[in-house]
Amino acid sequence: MMATVFEKVAIIGIGLIGSSLARVLRGQGLARLLVALDANADHRRQAVELGIVDLATDAMDQAVTGADLVIIAVPMGAYASVAEAMAPHLGKGAIVTDVGSVKLAAIRDIGPLLPEGVHFIPGHPIAGTEHSGPAAGFAELFHGRWCVLTPPPGTDETAIQRVVGLWEAGGSMVEIMDAGHHDRVLAITSHLPHLIAYTIVGTATDLETSLQQEVVKFSASGFRDFTRIAASDPVMWRDIFLNNREAVLDVLQRFNEDLTALQRAIRWGEGDKLQELFSRTRGIRRSIIDANQA
Amino acid sequence: MMATVFEKVAIIGIGLIGSSLARVLRGQGLARLLVALDANADHRRQAVELGIVDLATDAMDQAVTGADLVIIAVPMGAYASVAEAMAPHLGKGAIVTDVGSVKLAAIRDIGPLLPEGVHFIPGHPIAGTEHSGPAAGFAELFHGRWCVLTPPPGTDETAIQRVVGLWEAGGSMVEIMDAGHHDRVLAITSHLPHLIAYTIVGTATDLETSLQQEVVKFSASGFRDFTRIAASDPVMWRDIFLNNREAVLDVLQRFNEDLTALQRAIRWGEGDKLQELFSRTRGIRRSIIDANQA
Numbered sequence: 307m308m309a310t311v312f313e314k315v316a317i318i319g320i321g322l323i324g325s326s327l328a329r330v331l332r333g334q335g336l337a338r339l340l341v342a343l344d345a346n347a348d349h350r351r352q353a354v355e356l357g358i359v360d361l362a363t364d365a366m367d368q369a370v371t372g373a374d375l376v377i378i379a380v381p382m383g384a385y386a387s388v389a390e391a392m393a394p395h396l397g398k399g400a401i402v403t404d405v406g407s408v409k410l411a412a413i414r415d416i417g418p419l420l421p422e423g424v425h426f427i428p429g430h431p432i433a434g435t436e437h438s439g440p441a442a443g444f445a446e447l448f449h450g451r452w453c454v455l456t457p458p459p460g461t462d463e464t465a466i467q468r469v470v471g472l473w474e475a476g477g478s479m480v481e482i483m484d485a486g487h488h489d490r491v492l493a494i495t496s497h498l499p500h501l502i503a504y505t506i507v508g509t510a511t512d513l514e515t516s517l518q519q520e521v522v523k524f525s526a527s528g529f530r531d532f533t534r535i536a537a538s539d540p541v542m543w544r545d546i547f548l549n550n551r552e553a554v555l556d557v558l559q560r561f562n563e564d565l566t567a568l569q570r571a572i573r574w575g576e577g578d579k580l581q582e583l584f585s586r587t588r589g590i591r592r593s594i595i596d597a598n599q600a
Numbered sequence: 601m602m603a604t605v606f607e608k609v610a611i612i613g614i615g616l617i618g619s620s621l622a623r624v625l626r627g628q629g630l631a632r633l634l635v636a637l638d639a640n641a642d643h644r645r646q647a648v649e650l651g652i653v654d655l656a657t658d659a660m661d662q663a664v665t666g667a668d669l670v671i672i673a674v675p676m677g678a679y680a681s682v683a684e685a686m687a688p689h690l691g692k693g694a695i696v697t698d699v700g701s702v703k704l705a706a707i708r709d710i711g712p713l714l715p716e717g718v719h720f721i722p723g724h725p726i727a728g729t730e731h732s733g734p735a736a737g738f739a740e741l742f743h744g745r746w747c748v749l750t751p752p753p754g755t756d757e758t759a760i761q762r763v764v765g766l767w768e769a770g771g772s773m774v775e776i777m778d779a780g781h782h783d784r785v786l787a788i789t790s791h792l793p794h795l796i797a798y799t800i801v802g803t804a805t806d807l808e809t810s811l812q813q814e815v816v817k818f819s820a821s822g823f824r825d826f827t828r829i830a831a832s833d834p835v836m837w838r839d840i841f842l843n844n845r846e847a848v849l850d851v852l853q854r855f856n857e858d859l860t861a862l863q864r865a866i867r868w869g870e871g872d873k874l875q876e877l878f879s880r881t882r883g884i885r886r887s888i889i890d891a892n893q894a
Contacts (some may be wrong), residue, residue: 432821450818491814501862504862506793538878565796565856572849575611580842584838585834
């Protein structure tokens with residue numbers, strides 16, 4: 307799919323993802339006018355100084371009026387209020403997309419508020435870093451990464467293809483998927499790992515101070531990989547867990563059962579059980595390397 | 601501490617750590633004769649072909665007779681049998697050290713079997729990768745990483761300093777510590793993270809096949825960091841958990857309590873609790889970056 311040029315693109319929330327997308331659009335000349343909306347004055351100033359948008363504003367009418375593409379890139383807890391604020395200013399035929407990590411909730415919170423004739427294409431780029439804000443973004447963030455789109459049945463095909471073209475211009479592979487299925491897959495590949503990482507780093511922060519300094523010192527032994535994940539944006543992740551509750555609690559239940567079995571194997575010295583699992587998990591790593599996602 | 605040259609060094613187990621140490625010794629001319637012992641014929645052949653040892657053998661007498669330094673770098677489950685086999689061939693004044701991840705167990709399994717006049721200096725380099733075998737090693741593995749030594753009270757100071765010199769030659773910072781304290785610190789920084797990573801990757805391998813392919817495809821969202829950890833050597837890790845049981849079960853208990861609290865917060869939609877924890881964990885990441893261990 308060739309990327310098409312948009313007349314006016316509004317990016318709502320110019321953080322890590324929003325600003326990376328701005329760099330893609332800007333770098334490839336895919337937006338004649340590129341406007342950022344952000345509630346944070348510092349982020350607005352940075353976005354303009356970085357030269358990645360033409361204009362940054364906190365006025366919704368200024369941002370979205372006349373836009374043929376609106377990209378929602380705020381934490382999911384703000385979706386409903388953002389959609390409500392933009393609805394009166396959206397023109398017929400405008401495309402609205404988002405980058406949030408839970409697609410059923412995006413459809414629930416945004417879909418019903420958009421006026422007739424506006425195309426909503428929910429999206430989720432499987433890419434990110436533990437850094438936040440407009441200065442943390444970069445155009446290559448999406449290179450070689452998947453982007454999942456979950457348009458409800460009956461969505462305008464031309465609108466879908468324009469969003470596909472945008473992500474492909476960013477270097478992504480695009481997959482179209484059912485929203486509920488997406489949420490189950492991401493619960494295990496993303497939400498559970500983050501929850502676990504936050505927990506284990508939290509457990510360490512509760513240690514007595516002397517022990518805690520040594521935890522930092524000797525973190526290269528496994529712990530530091532968790533701290534990178536657990537340094538991700540707190541508000542964004544709060545909203546993910548609140549919005550994908552059922553799927554997260556379901557995989558968490560499976561995880562707990564498996565952890566309890568391992569705990570028991572350690573307590574009773576069942577080395578064979580431990581070795582069998584530890585051998586099996588090596589295979590998954592090889593699959594990921596083979597799939598070029600390592 | 602300046603590194604001193606050893607007349608004959610025997611490395612028992614020429615895997616990732618053993619072969620990396622061989623490269624350090626060889627690269628800096630710290631051993632006049634460098635011998636590897638390994639039960640695996642393929643590893644012996646590789647070690648000689650790589651040119652990182654003078655000789656590779658499976659005969660303990662050939663390996664350790666006349667050695668002034670013996671480095672034990674096998675999985676901890678083999679410690680007692682290795683120590684028993686080498687004891688008759690060790691000369692007075694020889695230094696024996698190890699690289700295992702649990703120090704109380706190393707002292708328990710090796711210490712009593714060594715003859716009078718042999719110096720045992722338990723050690724643990726906080727370094728590694730998920731790869732195994734002699735070809736996976738490299739001389740820079742220990743650069744900028746900590747190495748903990750846990751010599752029991754009364755250990756010969758000159759022997760300790762010779763082992764310190766070896767690790768510093770490899771680029772490590774050396775810390776002398778009580779063995780039990782080491783085991784508690786590593787239970788949280790290393791053993792618990794590995795246990796959790798093995799569990800979550802195991803949970804994913806039990807998913808129905810269609811979902812599993814997507815877990816691989818979309819692993820860039822957090823999961824793949826766990827798969828790297830969960831690809832570590834299965835036998836080595838089995839032995840770590842069996843040998844640091846009490847400390848691991850203790851931190852696992854704390855982790856479980858914390859995870860249950862988060863699970864409850866998700867179920868009841870307590871966003872404030874989630875955000876508070878997620879904000880706190882960012883601080884630990886900053887400490888690790890400040891300590892140059894990121």
